[in-house]
Amino acid sequence: MENKFTKRKATEKLIFWFLGLMMLSSIAILGIIIFFIFKRGVGVISWEFLISMPMNGMTEGGILPAILGSFYLVTGAILVATPLGVFAAIYMTEYAQKGKLIRIIRIGVSNLSGVPSVVFGLFGLSIFVKYLNFGVSILSGSLTLAIVILPTIIRASEEALMSVPDEYRSSSLALGATKWQTIKHVVLPASIPGILTGCILGVGRVAGETAPIIFTAATFFSMRLPKSVFSEVMALPYNIYALVATGTSPQKQVPIAYGTAVVLLVLVLLINLIAIFMRIKYSNKNAN
Amino acid sequence: MLNWTTKEKIIKNILMLFAFSSILFLTGIIIVLFREGAPIFTKVGISEFLFSSDWYPTYDPPGYGIFNLLSASIVVTIGAMVIAVPFGVASAVHISYILPKKYKNIVKPTIEMLAGVPSVIYGLFGMKILSPFLRGVFGLPTGLTALTAMIMLGIMSLPTIVSLSEDAITAVPKSFRDASLALGANRLETMIRVILPTASSGIVTAIILGMGRAIGETMTVLMVAGGASLFPSNILKPVRPMTATIAAEMGEAPVGSEHYQALFGIAIILFLITLVFNIFADIAQQRFKEKVSGE
Numbered sequence: 001m002e003n004k005f006t007k008r009k010a011t012e013k014l015i016f017w018f019l020g021l022m023m024l025s026s027i028a029i030l031g032i033i034i035f036f037i038f039k040r041g042v043g044v045i046s047w048e049f050l051i052s053m054p055m056n057g058m059t060e061g062g063i064l065p066a067i068l069g070s071f072y073l074v075t076g077a078i079l080v081a082t083p084l085g086v087f088a089a090i091y092m093t094e095y096a097q098k099g100k101l102i103r104i105i106r107i108g109v110s111n112l113s114g115v116p117s118v119v120f121g122l123f124g125l126s127i128f129v130k131y132l133n134f135g136v137s138i139l140s141g142s143l144t145l146a147i148v149i150l151p152t153i154i155r156a157s158e159e160a161l162m163s164v165p166d167e168y169r170s171s172s173l174a175l176g177a178t179k180w181q182t183i184k185h186v187v188l189p190a191s192i193p194g195i196l197t198g199c200i201l202g203v204g205r206v207a208g209e210t211a212p213i214i215f216t217a218a219t220f221f222s223m224r225l226p227k228s229v230f231s232e233v234m235a236l237p238y239n240i241y242a243l244v245a246t247g248t249s250p251q252k253q254v255p256i257a258y259g260t261a262v263v264l265l266v267l268v269l270l271i272n273l274i275a276i277f278m279r280i281k282y283s284n285k286n287a288n
Numbered sequence: 289m290l291n292w293t294t295k296e297k298i299i300k301n302i303l304m305l306f307a308f309s310s311i312l313f314l315t316g317i318i319i320v321l322f323r324e325g326a327p328i329f330t331k332v333g334i335s336e337f338l339f340s341s342d343w344y345p346t347y348d349p350p351g352y353g354i355f356n357l358l359s360a361s362i363v364v365t366i367g368a369m370v371i372a373v374p375f376g377v378a379s380a381v382h383i384s385y386i387l388p389k390k391y392k393n394i395v396k397p398t399i400e401m402l403a404g405v406p407s408v409i410y411g412l413f414g415m416k417i418l419s420p421f422l423r424g425v426f427g428l429p430t431g432l433t434a435l436t437a438m439i440m441l442g443i444m445s446l447p448t449i450v451s452l453s454e455d456a457i458t459a460v461p462k463s464f465r466d467a468s469l470a471l472g473a474n475r476l477e478t479m480i481r482v483i484l485p486t487a488s489s490g491i492v493t494a495i496i497l498g499m500g501r502a503i504g505e506t507m508t509v510l511m512v513a514g515g516a517s518l519f520p521s522n523i524l525k526p527v528r529p530m531t532a533t534i535a536a537e538m539g540e541a542p543v544g545s546e547h548y549q550a551l552f553g554i555a556i557i558l559f560l561i562t563l564v565f566n567i568f569a570d571i572a573q574q575r576f577k578e579k580v581s582g583e
Contacts, residue, residue, distance in 0.1 A: 208406020
């Protein structure tokens with residue numbers, strides 16, 4: 001009996017230890033990747049690199065147009081996707097009755113989020129670039145990216161709206177406010193932090209998306225900054241791909257790719273970190 | 289001035305239009321894919337398109353068979369899951385069930401943060417660091433192989449699988465665990481006999497979503513898989529999965545040409561595969577919710 005008991009205990013210890021090892025190695029693997037990118041890229045980065053134009057067919061100079069290009073694309077995508085997503089979420093949580101309709105809308109959202117990014121690229125190419133004749137441009141790229149992040153924003157807004165306690169709604173309605181007044185003045189303000197978190201997560205995701213912009217917005221090398229929403233742009237993620245995959249002088253271009261990767265990685269990790277902290281803080285506040 | 293009931297009604301209807309935007313875009317994607325891609329099915333024939341291994345879109349006469357590309361996508365995805373599932377599920381179990389709470393509050397956000405690392409970064413690592421390493425280890429002519437793609441995709445899917453499985457395990461009601469412990473089972477037995485069976489459909493959802501992400505992943509495979517449209521009989525040789533084919537060739541295919549249609553045809557197949565994955569994930573999720581709510 002005594003022997004069997006210690007054996008049970010030993011097995012438990014062994015297996016838990018093994019699971020811990022798997023967990024640590026998973027994090028270590030992901031950490032190694034980030035470490036290597038930083039190790040090779042940090043040396044490239046300087047103020048010059050961030051604020052100057054590329055030169056000599058992208059073999060020298062900085063990545064200013066790629067930073068600005070990504071900024072324009074992301075801003076455009078968020079400006080389009082946020083109202084769409086928030087209004088959709090308001091209907092889903094505040095108005096729609098449980099039933100077939102809401103089930104169909106949910107299926108639509110979850111399937112849209114599963115569409116491969118390259119398929120969004122083809123859609124953008126066919127509709128925005130060709131059919132609506134926006135050309136390869138900031139506009140086409142932003143609209144394509146807006147569709148990519150729409151599900152993220154809808155889900156986050158839905159969660160934020162649902163976490164607003166029902167007492168808020170009934171108090172406002174009892175005071176004689178209409179449903180829309182209640183939403184506008186009570187429910188929406190209370191859910192802003194959650195919606196904002198969703199938007200920030202969306203920014204993080206869309207800043208790194210490459211496949212949707214290859215055919216809709218991105219160009220490898222440009223001597224000038226974009227003039228209007230109909231200009232094609234350089235973008236950070238596409239720049240990394242183009243430098244290592246199609247670049248003609250690797251000795252000069254691969255270091256620039258690593259530098260660009262560090263800039264992109266720092267941006268994305270920082271954005272995600274902010275979103276995660278906001279969510280933790282906000283959910284603690286709600287729990288109290 | 290509109291009276292308030294009319295105004296409320298108008299607002300409600302406008303909001304409903306917004307709510308249908310996802311359906312609208314999804315339908316739009318389906319229509320576009322079929323309008324641009326369906327002609328290739330009638331020209332070549334669906335079975336020829338799917339099961340012929342001659343992908344020579346720029347030759348004369350051209351070949352539009354995607355069997356090798358489809359197989360490459362499937363083989364690479366399976367390989368990625370062989371790597372990601374054991375590591376991912378073990379990590380999730382450890383984080384949700386064994387790790388003390390103060391560490392969990394650090395580890396979980398870290399993994400969520402890593403889930404945001406863009407695929408092109410993994411592509412860069414795979415291409416410039418992992419691939420030369422594998423070439424050296426196996427003495428290969430090129431390090432850009434199916435295996436390289438599998439490893440990189442496996443690592444990429446890790447955060448998704450860990451995070452979602454962890455949610456599933458944490459969602460198992462504490463009363464289940466307490467009941468089992470009270471009956472004299474130790475923590476390991478409780479985990480194997482009670483927690484994991486309850487969380488299993490949630491974990492399955494996580495794995496299916498990870499697979500969907502892996503098969504649709506474009507930049508990483510474009511950069512590390514090598515790009516040769518061979519049948520993936522040897523994982524140490526280059527392959528060309530479907531997503532990589534679309535991304536690599538779309539730029540050079542004239543709009544409306546057969547090649548262009550064939551690339552949209554590939555996108556149709558890809559879209560249908562991810563659709564099926566999503567539906568299965570949905571079913572598993574539904575089952576999980578029923579189980580956890582104790583019905």
